[in-house]
Amino acid sequence: MTTEVQTETTTPRKRVLSGMRPTGRLHLGNYMGALYNWVKLQHEYECYFFIADYHALTTDYADTSKLKDNIREVMLDFLAAGLDPKLCTIFRQSRVPAHFELNDMLAMITPLSWLERVPTYKDQQEQLKEKDLATIGFLGYPLLQSADILVYQPSFVPVGQDQAAHVEITREIARRFNHLFAGDPGGASVVTADTLRRQLDSLENAPPSHGYSNDRIVREIFAGETSIVDPSSRASGVNPVLPEPQVLLTPSPKLPGTDGRKMSKSYGNTILLSDPEPEIRAKLKSMVTDPARVRRTDPGNPDVCPVFDLHKVFSSEETRVNVREGCTTAGIGCIQCKGWLADAVVAELAPIQERRRYFEAHPQEVAAILEAGNAAANKRANQTMQEVRVAVGID
Incomplete structure (x- = not known):
């Protein structure tokens, strides 16, 4: 999907971001709890939906033998359920390095106590006692979730009522970041769009620096293929670098499994979409x-x-x-x-x-859709990271 260019005659749609861990083929609970609503949202919002393959490692790092197949199955179910690559961007979390760069930056400012108080941290440790979850990755997964969201500067995160509290830590982290870096941190000068434009020629023949200085991407930005907000407009605090996303409450009906408990693969009580x-x-x-x-x-x-x-x-x-x-x-x-x-x-x-x-019979088409989604997600995420680096003072 091509990001809509912000001009005087177009009003970009509000942006929505959500993702799902690749645990294999999806079931009715996944469908009614998320996918059914995503399919509707893509007609109204600028939507980014991702396969959270790095999040799969937080609890299943000891055995990744099924991860590749699980990613494929989830992608097939995304498309089968009705996600349309012409209407939304579908991508893999691991294919967008900006997620992890922002995660590391946010880790520098996030108090440890914020992560320790997340309810699901202790709950999952109790429920998954057979697994060793005493890892930095598991403790920090709410922070990575926050980076997943904030790197796209979305207006909304669609969740059910029972998940609304999970977005709050993201809002708190964004608020802290904006408070710390709203002005001119460390004496760093704010680089404006005009300044970057004048630097294009000097970047033309320069080698990439840490993989971030990509003159092709920069040229695409100023050629109008995507939009960029002048970082200098962030100093006033009116347009924060990392806007606090709002909860978009979506219907999430009670969906029991065949044994009467919540439908879940861990209970073996699911009805798969396939x-x-x-x-x-x-x-x-x-x-x-x-x-x-x-x-x-x-x-x-x-x-x-x-x-x-x-x-x-x-x-x-x-x-x-x-x-x-x-x-x-x-x-x-x-x-x-x-x-x-x-x-x-x-x-x-x-x-x-x-x-x-249909999509099972056309694997090359599925791969092409995912690669195009990865590219579009990278372009949008890099746009945010350019602003973040300027704000922090390391650009």
Whole structure:
């Protein structure tokens, strides 16, 4: 995707950033919790969606044998779910070095106590006791998440209500950075766009410095292929170098797995987006129901039944009415109820699976989409880092 050029006659869309760890093929929980909303957002916002392959190392660093395949599977599910490379940028985190440069810069100013107080830090250590998570990488993963977000200067981060607090540390880190470097740190002079433009000729034949001075990228910036904000405008604090992203609350319905707990691969209770129809029906047929309904003639309570939670998401209003009436009066059995649910889930996944088969058959097209996304993400992230280096005083 080409970043929209900011001119007097165009109003750029608000930017959105989100990502997902590559844990293999995605399931209904991933779809309804994130992908379903991403597909809608790409029509309204300038969206960047990434595969967080470095984040996969925070807990699974001891075995990376499946990482390459998992990245491929997630990319296929992204495209199958409806992410359109013409409408959004899809890329790999590890292919954009600016993520890690900004992470290192932010690490210099982030108090250790901020990371230690992140709720999921101790929670995951308790849940994953079989893994050694006493690593700098695991402690610092919220900081890397913040860098992932801030390097694109997004307006919004789409999350569910239960994840809204996770964006707050990013806002705090951005606030601290802007407070420390809002003016002219260390006596460094602010380099304006005009100054950079005059330096182009001297950069023409100069060798790259630390991989950052790329005269081709700089020329593209001033040729109008992308936009750049004059760093000198940051000094007033009106336009901070790292704007604090806002939470974009998105619907995230309760989606239980086949055992009634939250759908998760760690519980082995998932329904994959790529599961064939017979497997979907078999999984749903074994799903737990209202524990009080022991016999076929016993009336049930849909409000405590995990199966009905899925009906709320995937079934039509007419089907939900029939399920409630049939369940509470014992007019239908659980097998019939699950059959209706399977019909709805299969219908929902049919176009997704059709698109997946297409992309599975065209791996070169998938690779090209990802490479183009990597390039677009690099261009936008480098734009931010140019401002960051100037602000910090190391440019």
